[in-house]
Amino acid sequence: MTNKKRIIAVIAGLILLAVMVWLALGSHGQKHGKDTSSSQSQTKAATTNLPKGVKSTDWDLVLINKQHPENQEINFTQAKVGDKVVNQKIQQSVIDFMAGAKAAGYDTTLVSGYRSIEYQKEVFANVLANNEKNGESEEKALAETKKVVQTPGSSEHQTGLAIDLAGNDALAKYPGLTGEMDQFTSQRWLIDHAPDYGFILRYPKDEASIKETGIDYESWHFRYVGVTNAKYMTKHHLTLEVYLKALKAREAS
Ligand SMILES: [Zn+2]
Secondary structure (H helix, E strand, O other), rough: OOHHHHHHHHHHHHHHHHHHHHHHHHHHHHHHHHHHHHHHHHHHOOOOOOOHHHHHHHHOOOOOOOOOOOOOOOOHHHHHOEEEEEEEHHHHHHHHHHHHHHHOOOOOEEEEEOOOOOHHHHHHHHHHHHHHHOOOOOHHHHHHHHHHHHOOOOOOHOOOEEEEEEEEHHHOOOOOOOOHHHHHHHHHHHHHHHHHEEEEEEOOOOHHHHHHHHOOOOOEEEEEEEEEEHHHHHOOOOHHHHHHHHHHHHOOO
C-alpha cells in the first residue's frame, strides 16, 4: 500500500511539474513573439489577408516611381478642382476631402495635382539651369536637382491620382512644402482622415517606409487608391510598393 501511494504521489508530482513547465514555456513563447517579431508577423498577416476583389492591375493602384518610370504621357479624362487638374475619376474625392477638412475647421490649399511629363521636364530643366548658373559643376548641379525634383517620367503626379494638399496655416509657414508641416493640426487632420476619402499618405515618415518608397517623408503628398485599399494599407502600415507586391503574390498563387 505504501509503495502504491508513493508511486501515485510521484506520478502526481510529475504531472504537476509537467503542467507547470508547459505553462511556463507557453507564456514565455507568447511573450517572446509579442516582444520581437510582432511587427514582422503583423506585416505577414496583413499581406496574406488582403481585401477581396482587389487586383494589382486596378486603375487606382498604378505604380510610378524611380524603379517603375512611365515615359509616355498617360491618357485620362482630366477634371479641375479649383485651378488644378486631376484625373476625373478622383475629382469628387478631392472635393470631398477638402470639404471634410473645412467642416473640421481647416482651410486647405490644393498645391499640385496632375503634372505632365512635359511640364516636369520644364521644371527639371529650370532647376538644373539655375544650379549650373550658381557655379556648380554639371555633375553636382544634376545631383542637386535630382534631390529636389523628381526625374521626368518617375513622378506620381503624371498619373493625375496624386495631390499635394496642405493646411493653409502649414503652407503659410512652409511655402516650400516640408515634412514639418505636420506640426500643424490641419496637416495632421489631413493625414489622419485621408483614407476616409480614398487617399494614403504616400511617403510616410518611418525608416522602413522610406526604404520601400525611395522617397523621404512628405507630409503633404496624398495618393488616391480607393477607400478599401487606403483603409487597409493605412491600418497595416503598407506602402503601395509592398501592397502591390503582396497582391501580385496572391495572384500568382
Ligand atoms: Zn507631390
